[in-house]
Amino acid sequence: MQTTPKMDLKQYIEQEILPQYDAFDGGHKRDHAEAVIRESLILAREHGADEQMVYVIAAYHDLGLRFDRETHHIRSGEILMADSKLRQWFTEEQLLTMRDAVEDHRASGKNPPRTIYGAIVAEADRQIIPETVIARTMAYSAKLYPNGDFETLYTRSREHLLEKYAEGGYMRLWLNSERNVRSLEQLRAIIRNEPQLRSLCEKWYITNISDKTMAIQTIELLRSSQTWDGAPLPDYPAGKPELIVKRVTFPAGAKTEWHHHPVINYGIIQQGELTIVCADGTERTFHAGEAMIEVIGTVHRGENRGSEPVILDMFYASSPGAEITISHAERV
Numbered sequence: 071m072q073t074t075p076k077m078d079l080k081q082y083i084e085q086e087i088l089p090q091y092d093a094f095d096g097g098h099k100r101d102h103a104e105a106v107i108r109e110s111l112i113l114a115r116e117h118g119a120d121e122q123m124v125y126v127i128a129a130y131h132d133l134g135l136r137f138d139r140e141t142h143h144i145r146s147g148e149i150l151m152a153d154s155k156l157r158q159w160f161t162e163e164q165l166l167t168m169r170d171a172v173e174d175h176r177a178s179g180k181n182p183p184r185t186i187y188g189a190i191v192a193e194a195d196r197q198i199i200p201e202t203v204i205a206r207t208m209a210y211s212a213k214l215y216p217n218g219d220f221e222t223l224y225t226r227s228r229e230h231l232l233e234k235y236a237e238g239g240y241m242r243l244w245l246n247s248e249r250n251v252r253s254l255e256q257l258r259a260i261i262r263n264e265p266q267l268r269s270l271c272e273k274w275y276i277t278n279i280s281d282k283t284m285a286i287q288t289i290e291l292l293r294s295s296q297t298w299d300g301a302p303l304p305d306y307p308a309g310k311p312e313l314i315v316k317r318v319t320f321p322a323g324a325k326t327e328w329h330h331h332p333v334i335n336y337g338i339i340q341q342g343e344l345t346i347v348c349a350d351g352t353e354r355t356f357h358a359g360e361a362m363i364e365v366i367g368t369v370h371r372g373e374n375r376g377s378e379p380v381i382l383d384m385f386y387a388s389s390p391g392a393e394i395t396i397s398h399a400e401r402v
Contacts (some may be wrong), residue, residue, distance in 0.1 A: 075125040079159050083129045086155075094135050095213045096278070097206030102197070103129060109194035113247065119186055123164060126156065127171045127191045143176040182244055189244040196243065198235075198253035200260050201270065207231055208274045223279075224271045231261050291338065292361035298346070298354055299365050303334055307389045314386040314394060320344065320374035328371050328398040334387040335394065336363040342380035345373045349401050369398055 075083075091100040110128040114121045127150075134145025147169040150156065156165060167185055174181075174188030175195050183189040197203065207230055211223040218226075234241045235257055243250050260266050295303050320326075320342070328349065338361045346362075347353040349369040356362050364384075374380045386394045 075122045076159065079122065079126070082155060083126065087129050087133070090133060090136070094132070096209030098132050098135055102206070103132060105197060106131060106191065106194045109197070110190050113190045113194055113245065116247075117186055117190065117245070119190060120164075122159065123168055123171075123187060124190055126150070126160075127168050127175075127187055128194060130168075131172050131175050131191050131195060143173050147172040182242075193243060193245045193247055193250060196241065196250055196254075198250050198257055200253065200257040203235065203257055204231070204260075204267070204270050205274050208271055209278070212279060220272065220275045220279075223275065224268060227271060228261075228264075228267060231257075231267070236261050291359075292336070292363065294363055297363045297365045297368075298356075299348065299352055299368070301365065301368070303363070304366060306387060307333065307392065309389050312388050312390045312392070314388055316384045316386070318372075318382045318384060320372065320380040320382070322374060322377050322379060324374050326372045328369050328401050329395050330369045330398070331364055331366055331386075331395055333392065333394050334363075334366060335384055336361065337382050337384040338362075340381040340383055342374065342378050343376050344380045344382060345375055347371055347373055369401065 088100050088103055091098065091103045107125060107128040110124045111121055113119075114124040130146055130150040130153075132142060132146060133149045134142035134147075137145045150172055151165060151169050160168070167187055170184050171187035171191050174183035174185075175192045183192055197206075204227070207227045208223055211226040211230070212218070214226065215222050233239055235254065237258065243254065260270065297303065339356050339358050341358050343355055343357050345353055345355045346365070347370060348365065355375075372382075388394050
């Protein structure tokens with residue numbers, strides 16, 4: 071029985087096979103394959119299995135992810151059997167045993183592995199290091215929901231962890247190695263402690279998602295020296311400045327009274343459509359997300375002609391004690 075992988079086989083795996091994992095999701099990259107290889111070789115020594123066969127089984131076990139997740143264990147076995155290079159190191163009988171082991175490694179499989187080789191790679195693939203399991207689960211959730219916020223990813227991840235790893239979950243330990251039994255109980259304790267689980271998921275999210283996707287974006291909404299009707303802006307008032315910010319909500323069908331502003335003011339429509347009507351009949355409608363520089367010294371009013379409330383944020387460049395809005399009893 072071959073005790074350790076031959077140097078030329080190891081070189082082939084490291085140069086041609088393991089790099090393929092670089093294209094997979096965060097939970098199944100090369101470091102995962104290498105970790106499964108290390109644990110598989112430990113188990114192979116403990117159970118007297120051929121380490122060279124175990125080494126290759128572990129190296130090929132997730133290659134089928136290039137096609138899909140649901141059938142990746144079957145596809146991985148097909149990839150192993152199709153690799154003619156392996157026939158210089160293994161017999162056809164050995165390759166069939168290795169294919170079966172690759173097919174049997176999946177955690178959701180209902181039947182026990184057919185051979186000790188399948189049990190070894192299945193046990194090694196469990197990788198029940200709590201932080202690693204949580205990180206892999208969040209990574210796959212992020213792949214399923216690329217635009218999902220933290221709550222979306224956390225909810226999906228927690229559901230999966232409960233379904234797979236909690237008491238009564240579908241994940242099975244076929245060899246019950248002491249390392250996995252101990253780590254599984256630690257993981258279950260975290261799953262039962264929801265605040266601790268959330269904290270670990272938040273840590274992963276901040277490191278892997280938030281810092282990369284929450285880039286600051288700056289969009290200039292408006293730059294002008296004129297009001298919306300084309301009149302030039304006056305000079306700023308002399309003396310000490312006072313800036314005022316107001317949020318105005320117009321119910322559907324509402325109209326303001328006639329008024330004018332003696333100071334520079336501008337706003338942003340946060341919701342709905344607002345029509346500004348001037349006393350001379352000039353009017354313009356502004357839409358949600360649109361910025362405007364209001365008319366100054368011109369009598370006008372605002373009208374919500376739509377069916378939903380309008381929300382308007384207004385900014386005034388004034389001075390202490392000065393009026394920013396002067397009302398008019400009628401259209402003049």
